[in-house]
Amino acid sequence: MKILIFVLVILVSLWYLSFLATRLDRLHHRVETSWANLDGLLQRRAAIALEIARSDFADPASSLLLTSASYQAREAGLKERSAAESMLSGALGLLIEDGQVHTNSAERALFEELSLLTAKIRIAISIHTDAVSSTQTVRRKLAIRLFRLAGSAPLPLVYEFEFDAI
């Protein structure tokens, strides 16, 4: 009888561990896809920013600022990324107010695309942040740390976007 219970306990805990591992795996997957989504949107934003910088609308000074900010945003590593993107947001912010009253239709289309993209980026950030924070919560669980269920996967970082800036 004792052996039976012992075997049962072992089986249940094995099942629980495999359940936790799948759960964690899924969460890591969610972090990756939501990041891929956010990353793609940010790249598109940088491309639009470049286009605005090269249009007739931007004065030489803001053009220079935008160009350098968008290059930095595109080439930044993961750690510098959020600082670079915030800088791009700032540079774009300077132009957006003027952009809305501007009459040239081609440039207005650019700004419209930008504002649509910005709305999407906001949502993408919140989706990604949510994935990251659930992953962090689950990874704090004792069983997961004890049995190293996370393997070698790095702990996902919260992307500290200056939310108001975009």
Added chain:
Amino acid sequence: MLTKKLRIGIVCPYGWDTPGGVQNHVRDLAEFLIQAGHEVSVLAPAIDEAKLPSYVVNAGKPIAIPYNGAVARVLFGPKAFARVRQWISSGDFDILHLHEPAIPSISLLACWAAEGPMVGTFHAAAKHQKVIYAIGPILEPAIEKLSARIAVSEAARLTLTNHLDTDAVVIPNGIYAKRYSNGISREDWSGNTLGFIGRFEEPRKGLQVLLDALPIIARFAPDVRVLVAGPGDSKEVEESIDPQLRRRFEFLGRISEEDKADFMSSIAIYVAPNTGGESFGIILAEALAGGACVVASDIPAFDSLLGSGEFGALFTSEDSTDLAKTVIDLLRDTDKRNRLSKIGKAHAQIFDWEVVAEQIFSIYEMAMVGGDKITLSSENRPWSRFLSRDEGKEK
């Protein structure tokens, strides 16, 4: 907007044949997506399978359980779970959209059984959902599988963050704004009329608050009348009304969508005295779209829908004196009334399906970035293979 054609699975937790906000939302969303060229399958419990539209798959007969101050018709259990798994594995969906996945229902079962891009929409908003949400820790592994969460209002989002510790994107419920914008003003409904639509027998709809306010309103506006539309037994309510006020009431019964449009453009003021349990207030969006001037109680859902009073007047919930004051004020000031209804009508366009469906679709796109399809989740796979073999033998 909708370029790639998708196979979309939507799960509706409540009985398809019973009227309700979630069901209407799912129906409109499904029909909108089908019109846009997508393949949509809706899984819902239903009593009468013969009456289901072609895109709805019956999950079984719903059971009535008390929930959120009303009776919810939901479905769960091993048989339902088998149906859900079968629907998922045979559906070959690109994306799964689960409605109200945090209550025990087929939505939760689907969330449990599936893996891949899933989006959940949370409708309910209530302070006292402890009973349901006390099981939060058990729900967590399922709910965290959702790639993205949508809340239909700020109130629903707060309920979610408080009880389940997760955030959501707010996308409002949709209405077909155009259907309401061309109402014709009918003479017998116009004048100093107050409109009320809803299941008036339910206390939380707040008809009683309006009844209590009426004597005061009648003192200042002697010709005021109240038009009540909606399903329910009006006799009982009529008898409970003070005989002196009874002649001011007219019960119209259930009215059609076209009548609703006329109703909204005829009446002087639309009154929504709901005392709570409301998460979004779709009727207010419809009233605004129909060009009615709206007076509503200041419960969170209405407060946010009306932009804290910008698009309609608010009164302190359950305070009939304040309701009377607000209504009298507006009945006397035609300019203010017209201004409110004009601003409100413009604002209502953000609830139009064209706008709302596009927002929902962009969430779908974000959820699908990984390029995976919906499959049965790994822990369900062998189990289901075993089951389907079993079912095969039965046949």
